[in-house]
Amino acid sequence: MTASEDLGKSGxxxxxxxxxxxxxxxxxxxxxxxxxxxxxxxxTEYFNRIEEQEFGRFPYFNRxxxxxxxxxxxxxxxxxxxxxxxxxxxxxxxxxxxxQKCIGCKYCxxxxxxxxxxxxxxxxxxxKCSFCATLIEKNQLPACTSTCPTSVRVFGDLNDxxxxxxxxxxxxxxxxxxxxxxxxxxxxxxxx
Amino acid sequence: xxxxxxxxxxxxxxxxxxxxAMIVSIAAGFIDPVKxxxxxxxxxxxxxxxxxxxxxxxxxxxxxxRLFWLLLTTFQYKSIMSVGAWIITLFSAISIVYFxxxxxxxxxxxxxKPSTLTAIKLTGLVISTCVALYTGLLLxxxxxxxxxxxxxxxxxxxxxxxxxxxxAVSLVLCLTPGGFGTAYxxxxxxxxxxxxxxxxxxxxxxxxxxxxxxxxxxxVIFLICMGRSTQxxxxxxxxxxxGRLGLLFWLGFVAAGIIVPMVAASYKLTARTEPHMxxxxxxxSVLALMGGYIxxxxxxxxxxxxxxxxx
Numbered sequence: 001m002t003a004s005e006d007l008g009k010s011g012x013x014x015x016x017x018x019x020x021x022x023x024x025x026x027x028x029x030x031x032x033x034x035x036x037x038x039x040x041x042x043x044t045e046y047f048n049r050i051e052e053q054e055f056g057r058f059p060y061f062n063r064x065x066x067x068x069x070x071x072x073x074x075x076x077x078x079x080x081x082x083x084x085x086x087x088x089x090x091x092x093x094x095x096x097x098x099x100q101k102c103i104g105c106k107y108c109x110x111x112x113x114x115x116x117x118x119x120x121x122x123x124x125x126x127x128k129c130s131f132c133a134t135l136i137e138k139n140q141l142p143a144c145t146s147t148c149p150t151s152v153r154v155f156g157d158l159n160d161x162x163x164x165x166x167x168x169x170x171x172x173x174x175x176x177x178x179x180x181x182x183x184x185x186x187x188x189x190x191x192x
Numbered sequence: 193x194x195x196x197x198x199x200x201x202x203x204x205x206x207x208x209x210x211x212x213a214m215i216v217s218i219a220a221g222f223i224d225p226v227k228x229x230x231x232x233x234x235x236x237x238x239x240x241x242x243x244x245x246x247x248x249x250x251x252x253x254x255x256x257x258r259l260f261w262l263l264l265t266t267f268q269y270k271s272i273m274s275v276g277a278w279i280i281t282l283f284s285a286i287s288i289v290y291f292x293x294x295x296x297x298x299x300x301x302x303x304x305k306p307s308t309l310t311a312i313k314l315t316g317l318v319i320s321t322c323v324a325l326y327t328g329l330l331l332x333x334x335x336x337x338x339x340x341x342x343x344x345x346x347x348x349x350x351x352x353x354x355x356x357x358x359x360a361v362s363l364v365l366c367l368t369p370g371g372f373g374t375a376y377x378x379x380x381x382x383x384x385x386x387x388x389x390x391x392x393x394x395x396x397x398x399x400x401x402x403x404x405x406x407x408x409x410x411x412v413i414f415l416i417c418m419g420r421s422t423q424x425x426x427x428x429x430x431x432x433x434x435g436r437l438g439l440l441f442w443l444g445f446v447a448a449g450i451i452v453p454m455v456a457a458s459y460k461l462t463a464r465t466e467p468h469m470x471x472x473x474x475x476x477s478v479l480a481l482m483g484g485y486i487x488x489x490x491x492x493x494x495x496x497x498x499x500x501x502x503x
Contacts, residue, residue: 104255113336
């Protein structure tokens with residue numbers, strides 16, 4: 001499946017989302033490297049990282065690799081706190097940053113519970129995962145998704161009832177990280 | 193990771209001092225402009241300036257200081273920082289107007305109707321209250337930072353701001369020629385100046401004592417609620433209670449910033465003969481100001497150590 005198959009099928013604007021199946025993740029960090037390469041990041045700046053977390057309570061618990069990046073929230077705290085309007089929510093669901101308007105106050109970094117916003121050492125603005133918006137425009141998948149050797153990630157359009165991601169979310173048990181903070185994230189996790 | 197450092201602490205502190213001095217000055221003027229004339233003038237002369245220095249600090253904390261003017265090209269009503277930038281701009285304007293109007297009459301030949309002056313004072317009171325509240329709301333509205341995200345944070349910082357404003361006024365009164373005046377000894381006949389200074393003395397001590405008591409209360413409530421909150425709130429709290437920031441918090445803020453000035457004020461208020469202690473006033477004011485800076489440094493630091501989601 002590619003992004004192009006999703007686009008337009010629902011007849012309305014896409015609502016991009018990602019599904020991360022942590023039961024398949026081996027923590028190889030290929031997505032982290034691909035992200036660095038795609039976004040031409042210096043080694044100290046990450047848009048995508050892998051956390052390890054325990055779920056459940058003994059004896060019914062497991063420990064999972066948890067790929068963590070911008071959750072492209074539908075109620076993004078980083079957008080509402082931005083004093084200049086540099087952070088904004090695109091109609092297709094992507095939380096984006098207009099670097100020209102960013103003054104580097106770092107309020108958005110502090111407002112983000114996922115800790116995924118970073119200061120660009122070179123530019124002085126805040127940047128982060130954009131769901132590889134430039135690749136989506138070219139009908140390609142985000143770099144982390146296409147790179148993953150174990151197919152952990154599924155990227156697609158939630159507005160298309162026939163997309164793979166919509167079907168998976170409808171049938172599998174997924175969780176949203178930090179759901180109680182009312183951020184309404186767009187990345188769904190299968191913990192298993 | 194610490195994103196907001198001492199520059200932001202200084203900014204929050206200086207905004208608090210400015211707003212507090214303005215509140216104290218206008219309130220004292222409403223209570224008795226003749227008796228507390230020196231308090232009114234000292235507050236009015238202080239108010240515009242600390243916040244200017246704080247703004248310089250804020251601008252240099254930005255990653256792109258040259259683009260700071262973008263703050264004033266837009267109004268984002270959902271962003272406390274954007275609203276705050278406009279409130280502070282308004283505050284700067286009105287505190288300068290108030291400063292000029294409070295100057296000795298012969299200095300600037302400006303005349304205003306009493307009703308205009310009252311309107312300016314009332315607006316000034318509202319806006320300085322907004323500034324003093326804004327510094328706390330800036331932090332308390334972030335759900336990602338459990339140590340800040342309590343309703344007590346803005347209350348605590350507001351009370352602290354008024355105390356700092358009063359301490360700055362008291363400090364200026366100590367340092368200006370005439371200071372708290374010559375000693376007034378029981379039994380001697382007092383001059384008019386001595387009587388006025390005694391009134392001011394009592395006024396500052398009374399208000400200071402009540403505010404310090406409220407600050408202590410706010411601090412205790414803040415700590416208790418934080419201790420009964422989430423895991424990440426508790427881990428931030430442990431840094432403040434007995435960790436890296438423990439000494440600073442207990443000695444610098446609670447002991448030096450609240451208890452010592454409170455004991456000093458209550459001693460002066462309850463002593464049988466009203467003691468004349470300009471040095472104690474000076475020390476109390478400096479300690480209260482230091483405490484105000486320290487509590488902001490501690491809250492700012494501890495809030496950034498933990499996030500709502502523990503990774």
